[in-house]
Amino acid sequence: MDKKIEGFTLLELIVVISILGILTALAVPRLVDFIHKVEESVCATNLTNVERLYSAYLLENNIEHEDSIFNQFLIACFNEICPVNGVFSYEYGEIKCSVHEDISGGNEEEAPDNEVPWL
Secondary structure (H helix, E strand, C coil): CCCCCCCCCHHHHHHHHHHHHHHHHHHHHHHHHHHHHHHHHHHHHHHHHHHHHHHHHHHHHCCCCCHHHHHHHHHHHCCCCCCCCCCEEEECCEEEECCCCCCCCCCCCCCCCCCCCCC
């Protein structure tokens, strides 16, 4: 009856679980932030493409922009533009997403007045 029982002690299991908990607490916020950045990037790219296609559609059919035409264009040509289902509007020649309002649909950043723009 001199059997040696192999296994982990309770203390070893607690240490391992606490280390995994700390690593998870550090990794999850970074992962969530990464997911939000990717969603915003996908939305910006899709908005740029939709903006170009809509401009070409208006020129090809020789019509002026109206909200109803824009909405019909979106329904007919696109199932999903924004990964988080934002609502789209066409304002001053740009398509805007209601969720990602801070992104521009393809316009480059303007240089400050006192600096030479990048070429």
